[in-house]
Amino acid sequence: MGVELHCRCIQTESKPIGRHIEKVELILPNSHCEETEIIATLKRTGEEVCLNPEAPWVKKVINKIISSSRS
């Protein structure tokens, strides 16, 4: 079912890139990777960039995404 057999992130993006983000994937620790991984897809290029789950700006971006939704 498409589960990676290792961690997908080797390094993470340090610069806050919140406004370039189109989509964010939160991958929970699993049998193949002990770390929570956060992978952002960028708007213009569709590039995938790993984000540091512990970086304050990353938590801020994610909280902004989930609190900005209104039906």
Place this chain on the structure above:
Amino acid sequence: MGVELHCRCIQTESKPIGRHIEKVELILPNSHCEETEIIATLKRTGEEVCLNPEAPWVKKVINKIISSSRS
């Protein structure tokens, strides 16, 4: 670049399913869908389930994911 041409979520899961979640996708509003969409992939089945971005339990699950990471 694989951007959907419409909203992917028609209905959302109301039952808290936090412990079954393997991965969560946060999709920001874009030209094709005005809503923030949250799509969870379930552990056992790999099934994709839409979550309500406004449901308190969804925000709690996401906050738990990003705060549980430790290097």
